[in-house]
Amino acid sequence: MMEWIGVVAASSYAKDIDFVFDLVFWITAFWLLLTEAVFFYLIFRFRKKPGVPGQYVTGELASEKRWITLPHFAVLLFDVAILYFAVKVWYEVKQDLPQAADQQIVRVIAQQWAWTFVQPGPDGAIDTADDITTLNELHVEVDKLHHFRLESKDVLHDFSVPVFRLKQDVIPGRVITGWFTPIMTGNYDIQCAEICGIGHALMPARIIIETRDQHAAWMAENSTVAVASATAR
Amino acid sequence: MSHDDHAHALGHPSSEPGYEEHTHHGNYVKIWAILVVLLVVSVAGPFLEIQVVTLITAFGIAVVKAYLVVKNFMHINVAPRYVGYLIATTLMFMLLFFAGAAPDVMKSTGTNWKKPAWVAAHEAALHDDGGAAGHGDAAHH
Amino acid sequence: MSASPIATTRTTAGMPTGRLAVWWVIASEIVIFGGLLGSYIMFRLSHDAFAEHAAHTNTWIGAINTLVLLTSSLFAVLGHKAADAGDGPKAAKFLYLTALGGVIFAGIKFGYEWPHEIALGYTISSNTFWSFYYTAAGIHAAHVVAGVIIMLIIAPRAKRNFDLHRVELIGLYWHFVDVVWIFLFPLLYIAK
Amino acid sequence: MATAPVSHPDPHGHGHHQPGFVEKYLWSTDHKMIAMQYMFTGMAMALIGGFFAYTFRMQIAFPGVDVPGFGLVAANEYNQLITSHGAIMIFWVAMPVLIAAFGNFLIPLMIGCDDMVFPKLNRLSYQIFLLSVVVLIASFFVTGGAFAGAWTMYPPLSTKAEYGLAPLGATLFVVAVALEFVAFLMGGINFVTTAMNSRAPGMRMYDIPIVIWMIVVASILFMASVGPLIAGAIMMLFDQNLGTAFFNPDKGGDPILWQHLFWFFGHPEVYVVLLPAVGIVAEIITVMSRKKMFAYRTVLYTTFGTGVLSFMVWAHHQFIAGIDPRMANIFTITTLLISIPIAEMMFVFIATLYGGSITLNTPMLWALSFIATFLIGGVTGIFLGASGADIYLHDTYFVLAHFHYTFFPIAIIGTFAGVTFWFPKMFGRMMNETLGKIHFWGTIIAFNCIFIPLFVLGAAGQHRRIFDYSMFPQLMRPELRHIDQFATVSLLLMLSFQVVFLYNFAHSLFRGPKAPKNPWDSNTLEWTADSPPPHGNWPVLPTVYRGPYEYSTPGRDKDFWPQDEQH
Ligand code: HEA
Ligand code: HEA
């Protein structure tokens, strides 16, 4: 559904989230159409006709009540199906934190109204002098596991990357960790999805997903700057 | 449908509310005396300096005292039963609220998150306790 | 249009209207205090620091105030008994005594305890413990004051044997305020 | 005609003195007059809220346009407008109209008593409500302007001036909301006590009309859920003005605590407004299809079930907000479960149509369209309740479309249904059917044209509370912009159709044909009183002999059997 609307699936779990969406879509579409069909049919079938009085149906008899209890057990079954996949995907995206040998850590710092991204430089460790700090631009390498750490300097914000189907509020006073693995290259929106004051609409950033080589080149170019400015300080 | 069912619901013919049924009045002074004794115990509890004892004398006794007041002074046992259910339901809802909120608010770490600022703020407060004055004006600009 | 509607005199729920309404008031008050104290307990349990702060509250004053409220509750229920017996003047006397308890409570709190603590530098903005302390005790004290005002309105009428059932209603409310304090006392003063 | 054993001791001074204008319209303790006060206030607020919707929808569709009648919508103004729009529509339209106006009007009339049990408390409740309106409106005009932090008021944005919101506006906003809660607490206690204690002789539990049950359950839900938020509002006021730090993480508070306090109330609140609307719809459907309510008791049980469950789902609004991910699983389960009682309720209403003799007049059209559209709102809630999908959908226009597809049927369609149905009883005159149908079709078609497109925009990733999307290339695709424009144009259409309603309403109020006592051949007690009922409602209060839904009972020549008719 989502790709049909025109949002690509650029993270490893985007398709799973889309799957939950599609599943719910088809189940609820089925129920909605069924209910509406019965509903309109009944309105049409039992419209007022001269000489035809209404019937006296209490709905208290078991044979009548069946018409609402059976559907309601069916709804329960469908609910369980939705639940299963919803919780499974939730676990995968939010609860689980996969580890990999070469995972990349990104610190995402939100403030009114800008995003700061801090990544390890060539030494591979975060919070060292060669960290690369970028403003409103996140460069990541395709097919690589990234852990992000969300921090806020002032109010609530929300780190939302629609093409990843990823969204997480950023809470001042907390550090929230999460992960993503980009699976295609490109240049996409990052939005702030939690109202954060006057500039809430003016807090866009870009995520730039690069191939391994491009990313290495970018890092080489920027780490020197970082090192240089760090030593200059 | 029989009309007799409805007859019993015709209600009391009372016009002055509350005067046809009198509450049984017990010995209130005795209850009061018990409450005061319990109060003394709960104040004395901490002097033993055993945390468990303090907790029991503080909160166990609070529950007992509340029970005594609700039963003997508020006469909940002679009120219709739904009153008890009503009060119990609201208390249940509060427990529910606590259970839902505590995993975030009471904890300082959880699955994939932690609260460094919260911990730091409270440690800072602990260290300069007593010198609490002066914080208030700094907070508000 | 002074006569109350017939609606008020009916009792299909098996209880006089006024008493039923006061129980509903109490139910909705429980959730107000429940939300506040629930939040307080969450903070309290997660911070050892709170115990340190709580050590600066004055247990003796808390205990005296508990005694005052318990005693005023006794007067309230004795007033109820007198009202049931149809003895308006006696009921009014007990109501005044109850109100006196409320006044003493508020007097100790606003006249001695709080000024003392504020003078020591523990203000509502000192830290979250003191914020909760003043907020919870303050909301409770507001209930005490409201109760006293209502009693002072009811008592003169009760004395002339009018609206005696109101003596019971204000009593119910007053006991509830008492019960809230019964829990506030260990929460704010004892658990250190 | 019923002859009740209870006689009226005091005919409320009829003929003794004529109440003056103030006493009659402004200082009245009569439940019907208070209901009208609530309704007209709510109507005025609906027009304000609708006007706000017009201003910011114009800005979304045509960024930077000089909105006719308002002017330029800048970033901060936009936030103020949506905040006020959301708060007004929920707290000052849906609540006063559905709970207070219909509750006040219907409870005494439908249970057969002469007034609310505490008429003066009732008057006070309206006055406090009016005060809350005044405070809210005042907040638009103070320095810095109205509050702009969304109706959810999440701290720390809403508590600290340094984050750019006007502190006075924020304080007044919280005060207004708190006052409104106090007013509805008083009202709720009155409603519940009245319905419990003052039923007509002979009216047993299961003889109470569904709408009364629903209003009572809604009031109870309100009373039981609002407490923590009242405490929260006080804490927030202290955070804003006294420098406390309940919600300020730098000094040891926790912003998430507010979210829990808010949504513990916020979710039950949506059912608080849902239930009365559903009740109104239930009454209309039975009357207009001449059918007994299908499985009356099941409706009650689903109502109670919804009520209890509604206290267990609140954190589904916070899935993404930083709560512990493990808790989300529990709340997903409860959230999906709540679909069951509500589905059952909807099935019951649909089953009620079976075997009926359905008249499609204006009230019935509104009632039926409530079901048709609310179903869409309901099932889209399931997308959001499924935690896995909410990761993507949270705070997008999908959420927005979901809750407008629930709120609009409730607050607007349900209100129109109730107003057109009870208008004869309220004002003693009939409304015009033709104008009513024009208004209906115009509104309902335009409504779907506004909000169906917004689902698509939400699925495409468009976020809420953004005044201008030009910073987001992915959202600036012309297809998406066209969809937004289509929605806005549909809104203009819908607003223009409201003129028909307002005209019909005002015209019928003074010029409509006189209404008979019981224009719809309905069973419930209110239709046995005069239209409009006098002060005291009946010269002799009625006695009840049967349930409210005895339509088309076999063996009778009339197809209805009023509750107070002995034979
Ligand atoms: C009266 C209004 C109302 C009503 C009735 C509902 C009803 C429901 N809502 Fe909605 N909701 C809101 C008003 C309402 N909501 C508002 C205002 C917000 C946003 C607030 C904000 O952030 O500003 C919101 C947001 C919201 C969210 C948070 C989204 C987010 O911010 O990320 C969620 C998530 O679970 C949710 C779920 C539900 C569910 C499951 C129901 C259920 O009750 C629906 C149940 C009904 C049905 C399911 C339909 C009938 C059933 C069938 C036809 C059978 C077939 C069904 C199945 C097989 C499942 N809602
Ligand atoms: C009951 C609730 C309700 C209702 C009815 C509406 C009605 C409408 N809403 Fe509202 N809306 C909210 C509740 C509601 N909204 C909430 C809670 C928010 C979230 C705020 C936030 O983010 O903080 C929101 C936000 C919101 C946004 C999002 C802004 C953003 O996030 O950027 C948008 C955008 O399109 C929108 C549009 C509309 C439109 C076009 C209508 C139209 O349907 C309006 C049309 C109005 C009328 C047609 C009035 C008709 C009434 C009468 C004529 C009077 C009749 C009365 C009687 C007879 C008594 N709304």
Ligand code: CUA
């Ligand atoms: Cu940052 Cu919105």
Ligand SMILES: [Cu+2]
């Ligand atoms: Cu909800």
